[in-house]
Amino acid sequence: MIRKVFAYPESAGALAVLGGLFGAVAVGLTVLGNPASSGLCASCFLVNVAGALHMHAKSSQSYLRPELLGIVLGAFFAAFSSREFRVRGGSSPALHFVGGAFILLGCEVFIGCPIKALLRTAGGGGAGAAGLLGLAAGVAFAAIFLRDGFGFREKTTIPETAGLALPAIAFLLLFAASMNTDLFAATGIGVGANHAPFVVSAVAGIFFGAAGQRSRFCVTGSIKTAVLARDFREGAGTVAFLAVALLLNVALGNFHPTVTLEPGAHTDLAWAFLAMAMVGFGAILISGCPFRQLVLASTGDMDAAAAVAGMLLAASLSVTLGIGSSPAGVAPAGKLAVLAGWIFFLGMGVRQRGAA
Amino acid sequence: MDRLTGKRLTALGVVLIALAAAAAVFVAVSADPLEVREAGLPDGPSADEHLSRARAAEIKGDVTEALVHYREAVMRRPRIVDRRSPEFLGADFEVKVRTWISELRKGGISAAPAALRDASFLFRRMYGGCG
Numbered sequence: 001m002i003r004k005v006f007a008y009p010e011s012a013g014a015l016a017v018l019g020g021l022f023g024a025v026a027v028g029l030t031v032l033g034n035p036a037s038s039g040l041c042a043s044c045f046l047v048n049v050a051g052a053l054h055m056h057a058k059s060s061q062s063y064l065r066p067e068l069l070g071i072v073l074g075a076f077f078a079a080f081s082s083r084e085f086r087v088r089g090g091s092s093p094a095l096h097f098v099g100g101a102f103i104l105l106g107c108e109v110f111i112g113c114p115i116k117a118l119l120r121t122a123g124g125g126g127a128g129a130a131g132l133l134g135l136a137a138g139v140a141f142a143a144i145f146l147r148d149g150f151g152f153r154e155k156t157t158i159p160e161t162a163g164l165a166l167p168a169i170a171f172l173l174l175f176a177a178s179m180n181t182d183l184f185a186a187t188g189i190g191v192g193a194n195h196a197p198f199v200v201s202a203v204a205g206i207f208f209g210a211a212g213q214r215s216r217f218c219v220t221g222s223i224k225t226a227v228l229a230r231d232f233r234e235g236a237g238t239v240a241f242l243a244v245a246l247l248l249n250v251a252l253g254n255f256h257p258t259v260t261l262e263p264g265a266h267t268d269l270a271w272a273f274l275a276m277a278m279v280g281f282g283a284i285l286i287s288g289c290p291f292r293q294l295v296l297a298s299t300g301d302m303d304a305a306a307a308v309a310g311m312l313l314a315a316s317l318s319v320t321l322g323i324g325s326s327p328a329g330v331a332p333a334g335k336l337a338v339l340a341g342w343i344f345f346l347g348m349g350v351r352q353r354g355a356a
Numbered sequence: 357m358d359r360l361t362g363k364r365l366t367a368l369g370v371v372l373i374a375l376a377a378a379a380a381v382f383v384a385v386s387a388d389p390l391e392v393r394e395a396g397l398p399d400g401p402s403a404d405e406h407l408s409r410a411r412a413a414e415i416k417g418d419v420t421e422a423l424v425h426y427r428e429a430v431m432r433r434p435r436i437v438d439r440r441s442p443e444f445l446g447a448d449f450e451v452k453v454r455t456w457i458s459e460l461r462k463g464g465i466s467a468a469p470a471a472l473r474d475a476s477f478l479f480r481r482m483y484g485g486c487g
Contacts, residue, residue, distance in 0.1 A: 035484065036483055036484060060434060060435065060438075144360050144365065145365070147361070148360075148361045148362065148365050194440060260472075260473075260476040260480075261457070261476055261479050261480060262480060263479075263480055263482075263483035263484045264480060264481075264483070264484025265480060265484070266480075267476075327477055327480035327481045327484055328431065328477060332383055332384075332386075332387035335383045336380055336383055336384060339376045339377075339379050339380040339383065340376075340380065342372070342373075342376040343373050343376045343377060343380075346369045346372050346373045346376070347369075347373060349369055350365075350366050350369035350370065350373075353365075353366075
């Protein structure tokens with residue numbers, strides 16, 4: 001039974017158990033100190049890591065998130081131990097790099113990745129729910145392009161050393177962070193840098209990475225599979241995540257249906273919808289949301305690694321250029337980034353049909 | 357949806373690109389695209405100055421004015437509403453913001469409509485995530 005759920009989760013039940021565990025651990029991290037609705041948010045964590053690596057100067061959003069490094073290591077070990085670590089690439093890495101950057105910017109305008117959209121909705125956030133609806137709409141729209149032959153050139157196998165770089169960097173960073181060195185930008189006291197205890201976060205990250213690799217957990221991917229193939233097994237994981245997070249929030253007294261008082265959010269529902277629609281559309285075209293890109297990159301997918309590099313750069317630009325939103329609202333630069341993302345992905349969608 | 361293939365899909369893509377480009381031009385000309393909403397606001401009074409003005413307005417009973425200045429102070433120094441920061445304005449302030457929101461919603465305080473928006477901003481900031 002345990003082997004069926006954790007090693008080879010294929011059935012809707014097994015994927016729902018893992019999705020529910022994801023939701024429980026994510027809410028648990030919030031209880032232990034992570035910012036509101038940020039028990040698991042790949043885009044927020046990337047912004048924090050970019051700050052810790054001196055890629056932006058906002059100390060309140062700088063912290064070398066052990067969860068993120070744990071995700072990389074967990075996914076790597078899970079893939080390696082199940083003989084699924086295979087280094088491949090060459091399928092338009094430049095488009096993945098730019099696409100990854102735009103996806104991250106869209107997440108920053110919404111304030112959170114697709115997983116955080118689930119967590120925000122589970123906390124009662126109106127803008128979170130608007131973003132989740134936008135995400136689903138974007139994925140459904142991308143499915144039309146997939147049906148019409150959208151794709152990239154087939155990936156080829158490349159030397160194994162390239163695929164080991166990301167896990168090696170994650171291991172070194174996690175080791176250095178555990179030594180309390182002053183290599184990284186000082187963690188400011190700030191809401192964005194609030195965090196659960198280091199060891200707990202690292203272990204949770206390893207769980208997210210390993211379970212994410214085995215279950216192929218991906219919010220956008222599960223919607224796509226449901227729309228395209230009428231296969232709802234992956235969707236069971238996403239729904240279980242939302243349901244468990246919602247139940248725990250209700251039990252903990254953290255469920256407050258609201259638009260104007262959602263912690264850390266802005267109230268611009270239209271831009272929340274539009275930004276996450278762009279994220280959903282783009283994530284399907286480049287094969288994964290920020291969390292999924294991290295997992296894929298850790299298992300040797302060099303195109304996903306290019307997307308992660310683009311996301312890291314965008315995380316820095318988001319803060320430096322004032323693109324990311326805040327409770328004060330959506331910045332003009334953020335709106336421009338969302339529209340530019342739409343133009344990029346639509347152009348790619350039109351151009352790449354029949355290219356697979 | 358099944359009809360949306362080939363040239364029809366290309367046409368839809370081109371139309372949407374044109375719409376997005378037009379919207380981008382509109383956003384760019386109607387606002388400063390590099391306006392940074394919270395960090396680095398060099399002009400005008402400092403956060404401390406705004407806090408002083410907010411307290412003075414509170415004493416006069418002008419909640420609308422007080423909230424404007426609290427908001428400006430937070431824009432300049434977000435840590436004053438971070439409950440873990442030594443600069444936090446304190447539990448009394450936390451209670452005060454909640455009371456203002458509750459009273460403004462009930463109409464228990466006479467204030468301009470913007471007051472509720474500003475109080476809600478302070479609440480979202482105080483309990484906020486990574487934005």
